[in-house]
Amino acid sequence: MPPATLKASRGAPYAxxxxxxxYRPARVVPNEEILRHIDSSDEWIRSRSGIATxxxxxxxxxxxxxxxxASGKAIAGAGITARQVDAVVISTVSHFxxxxxxxxxxxxRLGTENAAAFDISAACAGFGYGxxxxxxxxxxGSAGHVLVVGVERLSDLTDPTDRSTAFLFGDGAxxxxxxxxxxxxxxxxxxxxxxxxxxxxxxxxAWNEYQPGQRFPALRQEGQSVFRWAVYEMAKVxxxxxxxxxxxxxxxxxxxxxxxxxxxxxxxxxxxxLPEHVAVARDIEFSGNTSAASIPxxxxxxxxxxxxxxxDTALVIGFxxxxxxxxxxxxxx
Amino acid sequence: MAASRxxxxxxxxxxxxxxxGIPNDEVTEEKSFxxxxxxxxxxxxxxxxxxxERFGVKIPDDDVKGLKTVGDAxxxxxxxxx
Numbered sequence: 001m002p003p004a005t006l007k008a009s010r011g012a013p014y015a016x017x018x019x020x021x022x023y024r025p026a027r028v029v030p031n032e033e034i035l036r037h038i039d040s041s042d043e044w045i046r047s048r049s050g051i052a053t054x055x056x057x058x059x060x061x062x063x064x065x066x067x068x069x070a071s072g073k074a075i076a077g078a079g080i081t082a083r084q085v086d087a088v089v090i091s092t093v094s095h096f097x098x099x100x101x102x103x104x105x106x107x108x109r110l111g112t113e114n115a116a117a118f119d120i121s122a123a124c125a126g127f128g129y130g131x132x133x134x135x136x137x138x139x140x141g142s143a144g145h146v147l148v149v150g151v152e153r154l155s156d157l158t159d160p161t162d163r164s165t166a167f168l169f170g171d172g173a174x175x176x177x178x179x180x181x182x183x184x185x186x187x188x189x190x191x192x193x194x195x196x197x198x199x200x201x202x203x204x205x206a207w208n209e210y211q212p213g214q215r216f217p218a219l220r221q222e223g224q225s226v227f228r229w230a231v232y233e234m235a236k237v238x239x240x241x242x243x244x245x246x247x248x249x250x251x252x253x254x255x256x257x258x259x260x261x262x263x264x265x266x267x268x269x270x271x272x273x274l275p276e277h278v279a280v281a282r283d284i285e286f287s288g289n290t291s292a293a294s295i296p297x298x299x300x301x302x303x304x305x306x307x308x309x310x311x312d313t314a315l316v317i318g319f320x321x322x323x324x325x326x327x328x329x330x331x332x333x
Numbered sequence: 334m335a336a337s338r339x340x341x342x343x344x345x346x347x348x349x350x351x352x353x354g355i356p357n358d359e360v361t362e363e364k365s366f367x368x369x370x371x372x373x374x375x376x377x378x379x380x381x382x383x384x385x386e387r388f389g390v391k392i393p394d395d396d397v398k399g400l401k402t403v404g405d406a407x408x409x410x411x412x413x414x415x
Contacts, residue, residue, distance in 0.1 A: 047373070223375070224397055224398075228382065231382075232382055261375075263375050
């Protein structure tokens, strides 16, 4: 028998960001509170990281609750209803039930009509990974609108007595809605992984090796190795994303790197030789490192405070444990 | 041609000056990067990358931890120049 002829779907010519929303937990934790458990100082923390405060979630502010809150804002901002969301992509490393994916609960409670829903694990590059998956779903006709959320409760994975990481991490959720577009509004993604550096960032103990009585697994990293990779290797990736989108740094309005550390952000700006007119996201001062949530959270803040405007051209780049990275140029919603 | 010890110190002094704002003549072999020259662990990475470019050496992350003083760095660069 000859192979059957299949029908295939084809979607919109392009995809674009149509809405963004964030959720920041109510409790603001200043450096003074971190200092109760480590021998350090406010000045030391600020000079090494640029972080002054971070939000830590309370018991009610679960991964699902935070994601739903951020998603509601993003969906409202997009001017659609949850019923028009056909796929929900959740990026997180701090949802502690292995299965089912938290995405299904979020899709259900938002009121989608049985939207496809799944979690991805790409750490601090998770937002860019989700964006890239979502774009593909829209262009291939698998979805009309896609919700992409980065959500973390990294306070659960923080060792308060580790003076090199206790101050770094925060909690929160950032969501975007992707929709169809007649014009290109998302550049090609430059993404990848470097598994030879898998031990540079990770958790102290694997779940299946964790023994009762031990400290709960926490995030740990080789600070100098991460810094070198982020500043020098990721600047090359960021430049490739500009090149792939057919623009130069001069054409940019906004730069939103993953909010890992202010020193990394400052050094990236220098290495990339970004012109003065480019607004740079520095949300880390108030949010700490929120992994996959950091880019959409910073995007929302920049739009709310007028540092960025709808229609602006923004370079976004995420990088983290894996090691993994993803950079692309987007038109802001 | 390989740089002499004096040339390496002079080059490192320029790099440390640029990154940490320390006057060039204070960058001498016995000085500790962190304790004497205001070069913290992250700035040290910037010093190392600048030194790699300037002197054509590779300084892997694992070896950076061993470079406590300017003299350590001078010795490392002198030994690893191509």
